[in-house]
């Protein structure tokens with residue numbers, strides 16, 4: 001049996017430790033109180049669960065999404081948990097033009113003066129179909145919502161993230177964002193693109209700013225998107241969105257200061273994509 005001394009640990013070991021640490025991270029209010037965090041997709045699934053968790057830890061939340069009724073449900077849950085009163089920022093990423101992004105950035109600037117966290121959870125599945133038969137309009141919509149809109153929103157909010165002592169951007173990717181799979185078409189291509197955007201932006205911000213940029217593959221979780229991707233699956237066998245939250249909270253709170261350019265798997269399940 002060999003014993004590895006701490007100074008002999010490989011970079012791989014350290015990355016693994018850090019990922020496991022993120023999965024078991026237990027968030028404290030100290031890491032979140034007064035942090036200003038915007039979550040897209042805060043109306044549903046993982047984004048709603050993440051927004052509720054950050055808000056109940058004391059973060060000042062900006063809830064972005066398309067369905068205002070469901071955003072209000074997230075708002076109510078944060079208030080009921082004793083969190084600070086969130087802001088609701090409706091934004092349809094399929095239809096928004098430059099003025100909508102500017103209005104959102106201006107609203108965050110005038111209400112909070114800065115942004116400490118930006119979590120991109122909004123996303124669309126599109127269709128599961130072979131490339132040869134993939135509907136072109138659906139492809140363009142998925143790429144626009146999943147990639148282009150995430151880029152435009154990030155660009156609009158970067159000046160506010162730069163004013164934070166400790167700004168964090170998190171892109172949500174997938175099991176198919178590093179290895180493609182038949183029939184996952186635009187969804188897989190869009191998630192590959194997000195990994196690329198994450199790496200480019202992390203490299204650009206690494207030395208010049210305090211902003212950190214990372215991506216998270218949440219793993220399979222019981223949401224509307226998962227049900228659409230796997231209609232025959234027994235939903236009871238799929239973990240709840242809360243399972244992935246420790247990794248997202250680790251990256252959005254102050255605990256991950258200095259961690260940038262990394263892809264995290266929030267669960268130890270890599271073979272089963274959504």
Ligand code: NDP
Nearest residue numbers: 041043044045046066067093094122123220221223225274
């Ligand atoms: P949901 O379908 O529950 O949530 C998707 C979210 O995206 C909703 O809040 C939805 O808003 C929002 N959205 C979709 N289209 C638009 C649009 N045009 N403008 C604004 N918002 C939009 O799915 P999940 O919670 O599962 O997905 C969250 C993220 O996690 C996605 O990026 C997904 O790819 C990723 N993911 C999920 C996995 C899983 O197993 N669930 C596994 C791997 C990755 P609205 O409520 O208004 O429709």
